[in-house]
Amino acid sequence: MLEVLLEQRKVRTVDVELAALLVDEQQPPYSEGFYIILLLLKAMHEQHTCLDLHSVNWDNPFELDTRAPVPAFFAPDFDALGCLNALPCTGAEKPLRIHGQRVYLARYDGYEAQLTARFLQLAKQPLELDLPALKALLAHYFNNQNSEPDWQKVACALAATSKFCVITGGPGTGKTTTVTRLLAILQSLYAQAPLHIELVAPTGKAAARLSESIQGAKGGLAETDQAVLESIPEQAQTLHRLLGTVPMSNHFRHHRGNPVHADLVIVDEASMVDISLMSKLVDALAPHTRLILLGDKDQLSSVDTGNIMADICSECTLGQLPHYSNQRAEQLGYLCGEHSYHSGQQSPYALTDHVAFLQHSYRFDGDSGIGQLAYAINTADSKKARYLLQSRASDISYYPLDEGFYSALIARCAEQYSHYLALIAVGATPAQVHDAFARFQLLAALREGPFGVHALNQRIEHHLAQQGKINVQQRFYIGMPLMITQNDYQLNLFNGDIGIIMADDNGEPQAVFMGAQGEARAFYPGRLPQFDKVFAMTIHKSQGSEFAHTAMVLPPLHRGGQGLNRQLVYTGVTRAKAHIELICDARTLAHAIATPVRRASGLYQRLCEC
Ligand SMILES: Nc1ncnc2c1ncn2[C@@H]1O[C@H](COP(=O)(O)OP(=O)(O)OP(=O)(O)O)[C@@H](O)[C@H]1O
Numbered sequence: 001m002l003e004v005l006l007e008q009r010k011v012r013t014v015d016v017e018l019a020a021l022l023v024d025e026q027q028p029p030y031s032e033g034f035y036i037i038l039l040l041l042k043a044m045h046e047q048h049t050c051l052d053l054h055s056v057n058w059d060n061p062f063e064l065d066t067r068a069p070v071p072a073f074f075a076p077d078f079d080a081l082g083c084l085n086a087l088p089c090t091g092a093e094k095p096l097r098i099h100g101q102r103v104y105l106a107r108y109d110g111y112e113a114q115l116t117a118r119f120l121q122l123a124k125q126p127l128e129l130d131l132p133a134l135k136a137l138l139a140h141y142f143n144n145q146n147s148e149p150d151w152q153k154v155a156c157a158l159a160a161t162s163k164f165c166v167i168t169g170g171p172g173t174g175k176t177t178t179v180t181r182l183l184a185i186l187q188s189l190y191a192q193a194p195l196h197i198e199l200v201a202p203t204g205k206a207a208a209r210l211s212e213s214i215q216g217a218k219g220g221l222a223e224t225d226q227a228v229l230e231s232i233p234e235q236a237q238t239l240h241r242l243l244g245t246v247p248m249s250n251h252f253r254h255h256r257g258n259p260v261h262a263d264l265v266i267v268d269e270a271s272m273v274d275i276s277l278m279s280k281l282v283d284a285l286a287p288h289t290r291l292i293l294l295g296d297k298d299q300l301s302s303v304d305t306g307n308i309m310a311d312i313c314s315e316c317t318l319g320q321l322p323h324y325s326n327q328r329a330e331q332l333g334y335l336c337g338e339h340s341y342h343s344g345q346q347s348p349y350a351l352t353d354h355v356a357f358l359q360h361s362y363r364f365d366g367d368s369g370i371g372q373l374a375y376a377i378n379t380a381d382s383k384k385a386r387y388l389l390q391s392r393a394s395d396i397s398y399y400p401l402d403e404g405f406y407s408a409l410i411a412r413c414a415e416q417y418s419h420y421l422a423l424i425a426v427g428a429t430p431a432q433v434h435d436a437f438a439r440f441q442l443l444a445a446l447r448e449g450p451f452g453v454h455a456l457n458q459r460i461e462h463h464l465a466q467q468g469k470i471n472v473q474q475r476f477y478i479g480m481p482l483m484i485t486q487n488d489y490q491l492n493l494f495n496g497d498i499g500i501i502m503a504d505d506n507g508e509p510q511a512v513f514m515g516a517q518g519e520a521r522a523f524y525p526g527r528l529p530q531f532d533k534v535f536a537m538t539i540h541k542s543q544g545s546e547f548a549h550t551a552m553v554l555p556p557l558h559r560g561g562q563g564l565n566r567q568l569v570y571t572g573v574t575r576a577k578a579h580i581e582l583i584c585d586a587r588t589l590a591h592a593i594a595t596p597v598r599r600a601s602g603l604y605q606r607l608c609e610c
Contacts, residue, residue: 048600122164155356172363180217199236204494206544259286270295275306369393416440430520451555456536550576554584564592
C-alpha cells in the first residue's frame with residue numbers, strides 16, 4: 001500500500017518517516033493510525049490547516065488513480081477518531097491535536113488558537129468614542145442621500161468603532177477609498193493625539209500599489225483639514241519589513257515581547273497572508289493596537305497554508321445582507337442613517353459585527369463585461385460566463401483553442417509588447433517604458449508545458465527576436481522584462497517587483513525598477529536576487545497587481561486544465577482593468593468555475609464556539 005502511495009506521489013519519504021516516528025512503528029506492515037497520519041501530512045502539503053475527517057472519501061482516501069484497484073487502507077467500520085485518540089502522540093501537549101472532527105499538527109493548532117484568541121480579544125476591547133462626532137464625520141465624508149445603505153460608510157463605521165475590522169470586496173469596490181476616508185475620520189477624531197498608523201501588504205508590489213492608491217484617494221479628500229491630511233500616511237511597506245526579518249531564521253524582530261509601535265495596522269491584500277505570518281503579525285501587535293484587514297475574500301488563497309480571509313468572511317454572500325447583531329444594526333442606524341443593516345438572522349459567529357462586505361464595483365459599471373464575468377465566475381454561473389465570452393462585450397475578447405490559436409496568441413502578445421520596446425529604442429524615460437509595459441500582461445495558469453509560462457516566455461521572446469525587436473544573443477538583452485521572486489531587504493527589491501533591462505550611459509545593461517515615489521532604481525544584473533522573465537506570468541504571481549489589458553491562457557482539460565479552480569480564474573480575470581482576453585476551451589472554463597477550493601480550517605468554527 002505504501003509503495004502505491006509513493007509511486008503515485010501522494011506522500012513523500014519524509015512523511016513516511018515522520019508518520020512512523022509519531023505512531024512509533026519501525027517497519028511495515030503499518031497500522032491504520034500510521035495511514036491516517038499520512039493523510040494529515042498530505043492535507044498539510046495541500047495547504048489545509050488541518051485534516052477534516054468529515055471530508056475524507058474513505059473508499060479512496062489518498063485520491064489514488066482509480067484505473068487500478070485502490071487498496072483498502074482502512075477497514076469498513078474504521079473509527080478514525082477512536083484510532084487517533086488512542087495514539088500516544090495525540091493530546092494537549094502532544095504533536096497531534098483533535099478538535100471535533102478536525103485533526104491538527106500542534107503548530108497549526110497553535111496558530112489557529114492564537115488567531116482566534118487575538119481576534120476575539122481585539123473585537124471585544126471597548127473603545128471610548130465620541131459617537132456624535134463620528135456620526136458628523138461620517139456624514140461629511142459620505143454625504144449621499146441614497147435610499148439604500150452606503151456600505152462604504154458602514155465599513156468606516158464598523159472600523160471606527162472597533163479595534164478589529166475586516167473589509168472585503170471585489171476589484172474596484174472602493175476598499176482603498178473607504179480606508180482613506182476612514183483614516184481621515186480617525187485622525188479628525190483623534191486630532192489631539194493623531195494615531196500612529198502602519199500600512200502594510202504581503203508583497204513589495206502590493207505595498208507599492210497600496211501607497212499609490214492611498215495617494216490617489218487622498219487627492220479626493222476635499223475640504224479636509226491640512227493637518228489631518230498630513231497625518232494620513234502614504235507609504236506602505238511589506239509585512240516582513242514591519243515585523244523585522246531576522247536573517248537565517250523564521251522569527252521576527254517584533255513579537256509579543258517586543259511589539260510593533262503602532263496604534264493602527266492596516267493590512268492590504270490580506271487574502272495573500274498565510275496562517276503562520278498572520279499569527280506572527282497578531283503576536284507582534286501591542287495590546288492597544290487596532291487591526292484592519294483589507295482584501296478580496298474570493299481571490300486565490302495564500303501560497304502557503306491557510307485561507308484566513310475566506311474563513312473570516314465565511315458569512316459574506318453576494319447579494320445578501322450581513323448578519324449583524326441587533327445591537328450593531330441599531331448603532332449603524334444611528335451612525336449611518338436609518339436603513340436595514342442586517343439579514344434578520346442571528347449568528348453565533350463572534351466576528352459577525354466586525355466584517356464589512358463591499359459589493360458595488362465603482363470600476364466596473366453594470367454594463368462592464370469584466371465586472372459581469374467576474375460575478376458569473378464567483379457565483380458559479382458557467383452559462384452566463386460562456387454567454388459573456390461569446391457576446392462581444394467591448395472589454396472582453398475570447399479566443400478558443402482552435403487550430404493556429406497558439407501562433408496567433410504569440411503574435412498578439414509580441415505586438416502588445418512592441419510598444420514599450422519601441423519606447424526604449426527612442427530613449428524614453430524608465431517611467432514611460434514601465435508605464436507602457438504595465439499596460440499589457442499575459443497570464444498563464446501553469447508554469448510547465450506548452451501552456452505554461454516557461455514555454456510562453458520562450459515563444460514570445462523568440463518571436464520578438466525574429467522581428468529584430470530584441471537581441472537575445474546577450475544574456476541580459478535590452479528590453480528583457482523580469483520579475484523578482486525573492487525578497488532582498490538590502491537592495492529593497494521584493495518578490496513581485498518588475499524590472500526592465502535598459503542600457504546605462506555606457507551602453508551596459510542594467511535592470512531598472514520604479515520606486516514607490518516614481519523614481520527609477522537601477523541595478524547591474526549580477527546583483528539581482530532570483531528572478532523570472534515575465535512576458536508571461538503565472539496567475540498566482542499576478543496577485544496584488546492590475547493591468548489595463550490582461551490576457552489569460554488556460555490549458556485544455558487533458559493538459560493540466562483539470563487542476564484549475566474558480567479562485568484561480570477569478571483572480572486572473574480581475575487583474576484586468578480595461579480589457580480581458582481569454583484564451584481557453586469553454587469546457588476548461590466551465591470546469592474551473594465549477595471547482596471552488598476550500599481549504600480545511602477550524603477558524604470560523606472556533607470563532608462560533610467561543
Ligand atoms: N463611493 C465612491 N463613489 C465614486 N467613486 C468611487 C467610490 N469609491 C471608490 N470609487 C472609485 O472606484 C475606483 C476603485 O476604488 P478603489 O481603488 O478604492 O477600490 P479597491 O477596492 O481598493 O480596488 P482594487 O483593490 O481592486 O484596486 C477608484 O477610481 C475610486 O475613485
